[in-house]
Amino acid sequence: MADKFEPTPKAKPIGGELLLPAAAILFSIYYFTTITEVPFSAQVSALFVGSVLILLCCLLFIRTFLQVRRGEATLGIGGLIEPVSYIPIRLGLLALTLGFIFLVQWLGFTLTTFLFLSLAMMLLNGGRRKRFIVAVSAVLSFGGWLLFIYAFDTRFPAGPFENLMASVL
Amino acid sequence: MEFSLDIFIEQFARTFTFWWVILPSIFLGLVVGAIPGFSAANTIIILLPLTLAMDPETGLTFMIALYASSRMGAGIPAILVNIPGTAGAAATPLDGYPMARQGKAQQALAISFVSSVLGGLLTTIVALLAMPWLSQVAYYLHSVEMIVIMIFGISLIATIAARDTLKGLIAGFFGLMIGYVGADVVYEAPRGTFGFLELYDGVPLIPALVGLFAVSEAFAVIEGESILTQRGRELMQKGGWGGTIDGLRETLKRWWHVVWTSMIGLVIGVVPGAGAAIASFVAYQQSRTFSKTPELYGTGHIEGLIAPEAANNGVTSGTLIPLLVIGVPGGATAAIMAVVLQYHGVTVGPDLFMNSPELAYGPFTAMAVTYALMMLTVLPLARYMSNITVVSTVYMAPIIIAFTLVGAFVPREYTFDMYLALGFGVIGYIARKTGYHVAAILIGVILGPLLEQYFLRALRIAQGDVMVVFSSTIGNILWAMLLLSIIFPYLMEARRRKARDRDATA
Numbered sequence: 001m002a003d004k005f006e007p008t009p010k011a012k013p014i015g016g017e018l019l020l021p022a023a024a025i026l027f028s029i030y031y032f033t034t035i036t037e038v039p040f041s042a043q044v045s046a047l048f049v050g051s052v053l054i055l056l057c058c059l060l061f062i063r064t065f066l067q068v069r070r071g072e073a074t075l076g077i078g079g080l081i082e083p084v085s086y087i088p089i090r091l092g093l094l095a096l097t098l099g100f101i102f103l104v105q106w107l108g109f110t111l112t113t114f115l116f117l118s119l120a121m122m123l124l125n126g127g128r129r130k131r132f133i134v135a136v137s138a139v140l141s142f143g144g145w146l147l148f149i150y151a152f153d154t155r156f157p158a159g160p161f162e163n164l165m166a167s168v169l
Numbered sequence: 170m171e172f173s174l175d176i177f178i179e180q181f182a183r184t185f186t187f188w189w190v191i192l193p194s195i196f197l198g199l200v201v202g203a204i205p206g207f208s209a210a211n212t213i214i215i216l217l218p219l220t221l222a223m224d225p226e227t228g229l230t231f232m233i234a235l236y237a238s239s240r241m242g243a244g245i246p247a248i249l250v251n252i253p254g255t256a257g258a259a260a261t262p263l264d265g266y267p268m269a270r271q272g273k274a275q276q277a278l279a280i281s282f283v284s285s286v287l288g289g290l291l292t293t294i295v296a297l298l299a300m301p302w303l304s305q306v307a308y309y310l311h312s313v314e315m316i317v318i319m320i321f322g323i324s325l326i327a328t329i330a331a332r333d334t335l336k337g338l339i340a341g342f343f344g345l346m347i348g349y350v351g352a353d354v355v356y357e358a359p360r361g362t363f364g365f366l367e368l369y370d371g372v373p374l375i376p377a378l379v380g381l382f383a384v385s386e387a388f389a390v391i392e393g394e395s396i397l398t399q400r401g402r403e404l405m406q407k408g409g410w411g412g413t414i415d416g417l418r419e420t421l422k423r424w425w426h427v428v429w430t431s432m433i434g435l436v437i438g439v440v441p442g443a444g445a446a447i448a449s450f451v452a453y454q455q456s457r458t459f460s461k462t463p464e465l466y467g468t469g470h471i472e473g474l475i476a477p478e479a480a481n482n483g484v485t486s487g488t489l490i491p492l493l494v495i496g497v498p499g500g501a502t503a504a505i506m507a508v509v510l511q512y513h514g515v516t517v518g519p520d521l522f523m524n525s526p527e528l529a530y531g532p533f534t535a536m537a538v539t540y541a542l543m544m545l546t547v548l549p550l551a552r553y554m555s556n557i558t559v560v561s562t563v564y565m566a567p568i569i570i571a572f573t574l575v576g577a578f579v580p581r582e583y584t585f586d587m588y589l590a591l592g593f594g595v596i597g598y599i600a601r602k603t604g605y606h607v608a609a610i611l612i613g614v615i616l617g618p619l620l621e622q623y624f625l626r627a628l629r630i631a632q633g634d635v636m637v638v639f640s641s642t643i644g645n646i647l648w649a650m651l652l653l654s655i656i657f658p659y660l661m662e663a664r665r666r667k668a669r670d671r672d673a674t675a
Binding site (some may be wrong): 156 | 335338602625628
């Protein structure tokens, strides 16, 4: 019996495929807890959609279990994180993106974009061609200011640079 | 409200004199359409003071040209970097992006431009001729029928993600649940908001689009030097105008495909609230269902690119019909046009055709002239735009993240929306890596609030009887069509498999 769970050499790691269904089930259950107070007519459509979603996720779990049992797949998450060498770069880019969103409300669009583009491009390029990257970042962030804020008058997040330019122009 | 050829010809000639408004609007529309977060509706709102300062005819022409060209603009980043500029172009990357990766970006852009222009022109003419009849479509569609149409939309997800129908359905229904987030429209109770006030109005569409498509794509593309495959790089090096000419020829060869998929867009455009996103997915799905080579869809198939592009441009004419004929705007941009017209003391509706025929027919002739001028001005740009695909991902990924995240900020000016876009980016990245379709999640998010509204309305009318969804004749016909559209591809596939087996044994 144990042999049935033995993965074959070609077994696909499909554990990562369970992440979204798991999140979907958790979210649906949470959603249901927030509609207990409203009348039934307002619950029906969410109950219908949520129930179908949970049912579909269960079907996927059963299918995955059967695939693992037949040795066609494993519960590894390799497919999700491959290539492994890019994990630090992805995490670095994610941290920079979070920093961008956090800083943009204080430093404004132009300065934050310049900083983010410079650092992210250097990260992805392994620290090579620094001068070129700084120049490209400067041109793009200034061009963005010129097009969106100056020409289109869009309300992008404003900071020291935008305020200075507004007082000068 | 009879169609008058004399008025139309006179109006058409007259509209050409507005070329000085149309040309700048075309380029502005292309730019705003290409940037997620900058829809034509947003831009018209930003430029509202300018529009109000113009006379009604010039203002309308300006808005129409911007509207039509932004539809085309939204397809450009969808093809080049897998990021639709608006939700209406969400089906475009399904085949447009694989073409770009294969080094056929120029051809793909040309196909997109030509099918957009032909689809737009054709539906404009049909809209003019069939306006009295098409305007009746909206009268026959009530809550029950709309529920079926919405579920029809969801069923498309299963067939779009046909490589794994179960995953497609999970993605779509997960999107629907996310679309249900927000305060209840009747009882105002917050549902699924995690306590965030910013989600009380529901999940905003632009951050969802930006996150699912742009942010997740940026995190995914860094594995390669550029988005191009090895073969794609070799093809791109050839350069020249070949791709544009090929694209033009291939689209004209499939003129019938352009005709019927753009008609899908026109009819769906007439339904208030349905919009370009649904139209392009319906057209894509129908195109694949009736194709002799459905297995090629999703791999860079020309017909898979023509269908959504022709359909989402067909919607532009369709949305104007309920606005002009019955005074009900078919979409956000049409609603803004109504506001501008009202500002000038023009009341839309049947009387408009009697009182101000130049304003009633004007939007359609403006659209026809815009599309004609677009063909001349935009098609030659395909060659140069296609070069974006060779830009290194080292530069491309951070640019995509920075500019699209700020695009997510623009509509509501909440920093929260940028965090939301990043959250959707993580969901999108996991979805891409594990075989769930991000477009399926997005269409769920779009349809969720609409489905809930119609569901609630139908149940209130039927005093809570859920069988109301089977109470209408049109609704039941639509249910039957829905079932057929799910079963038909399986029957076709079984028939093909049988034929293959027969050939193999012969």
